[in-house]
Amino acid sequence: MRFDAFDGTQTLRARVLGGLCITLGVLAALMAILNIYWSQSYFIGFLEGIFAALSYSLYVKAKRQTYTLREKNYYLLFLFVLVTYAIYSKPLSMGVYVWAFLLPTIFYLLLGKKQGLVVSLVSLVAQNINIALKQPAADMIQSIPVMVNFSFCYLSILGVSHVYESNRNKVEQALHELALTDALTGAKNRLAFKKDRSTQHQQGKVLSVLVLDIDHFKAINDTYGHEVGDDVLKIVTQRIMAVAGEGTVYRQGGEEFCVLLNCPLLEAASVAEGIRANIDEADFVSQGTTIHVTVSLGVAEFEFGQSEDDVLRLADERLYTAKTKGRNQVVASHDVSLAS
Numbered sequence: 001m002r003f004d005a006f007d008g009t010q011t012l013r014a015r016v017l018g019g020l021c022i023t024l025g026v027l028a029a030l031m032a033i034l035n036i037y038w039s040q041s042y043f044i045g046f047l048e049g050i051f052a053a054l055s056y057s058l059y060v061k062a063k064r065q066t067y068t069l070r071e072k073n074y075y076l077l078f079l080f081v082l083v084t085y086a087i088y089s090k091p092l093s094m095g096v097y098v099w100a101f102l103l104p105t106i107f108y109l110l111l112g113k114k115q116g117l118v119v120s121l122v123s124l125v126a127q128n129i130n131i132a133l134k135q136p137a138a139d140m141i142q143s144i145p146v147m148v149n150f151s152f153c154y155l156s157i158l159g160v161s162h163v164y165e166s167n168r169n170k171v172e173q174a175l176h177e178l179a180l181t182d183a184l185t186g187a188k189n190r191l192a193f194k195k196d197r198s199t200q201h202q203q204g205k206v207l208s209v210l211v212l213d214i215d216h217f218k219a220i221n222d223t224y225g226h227e228v229g230d231d232v233l234k235i236v237t238q239r240i241m242a243v244a245g246e247g248t249v250y251r252q253g254g255e256e257f258c259v260l261l262n263c264p265l266l267e268a269a270s271v272a273e274g275i276r277a278n279i280d281e282a283d284f285v286s287q288g289t290t291i292h293v294t295v296s297l298g299v300a301e302f303e304f305g306q307s308e309d310d311v312l313r314l315a316d317e318r319l320y321t322a323k324t325k326g327r328n329q330v331v332a333s334h335d336v337s338l339a340s
């Protein structure tokens, strides 16, 4: 499973950067040729040539998603300097400043909402100063209509880019949450378990897992109906969260849950016992019916070199032991049972 598929922003930015590099790279190469051979503007032609080469090199990296943040930022800085210098060095009548309209969209797409806003505003101010300086001091007033039109158009593009980026971000977060949450109980789901386990494993954390199963859940469904069964699943989730913490609880399916803890086996066993007691101690009330619910738990610690499946199997075996020993108990090793 490739969990980086969840990072839509990263993937989108790599693709936008790739597309931008190839488009701007080709345009910069054409502009370099025109500037050098047609208008003999050697310095700007030279800058565009370098930019085209940089674009190609970053394009290759963006395709492989191997570029660094610093490389991306330097590329955007180069683009900003190039556009600013081109506006500065060419007569206003050539309309080179229209290239600046590209910048806010690019900044928002590649830098996100906050940085995109700041850098776009800095660019707006810089290009206005640039336009103002194009007239001799005595005639500067003549630049005002150009500056006003430029600013209004630039701010419109900036506004649209801002709204787009903040909504894209919200939609991505909502989809992310939807993909990783169990709709009935609000606990995380099996996919989230794999993702979190993999992240925490990479961070080298001590990890233990509790596997929890509601005792005689079929009988609850059969006696009181599925709606009450669903309520029991929700209340059990809340009681597990109350002891273990909200972000640690996963519904594996049916009436089986997992809890992922950053602690060694003994500590995890004591949390498991806390969960068992919290569920056993107070009756559940659903649809006017009072029900007594108990759970059984198996606990295992991730040892070096063990796969996720190995540890879950071990915790499952211990859960099975807890069930066969009479339920409503925690088993944390082959011979230790924290009996109720």
Ligand SMILES: Nc1nc2c(ncn2[C@@H]2O[C@H](COP(=O)(O)OP(=O)(O)OP(=O)(O)O)[C@@H](O)[C@H]2O)c(=O)[nH]1
Pocket (backbone or CB within 6 Å): 184, 213, 214, 215, 216, 217, 218, 219, 221, 225, 226, 227, 228, 229, 230, 233, 253, 254, 255, 323
């Ligand atoms: N209400 C409800 N029931 C579910 C859901 N998912 C699974 N079940 C039921 O959960 C029950 C699981 O029963 P079993 O696996 O036999 O286990 P049990 O009755 O809890 O028995 P032990 O685990 O041995 O204590 C089945 O009746 C399923 O239909 C759900 O989302 N809602």
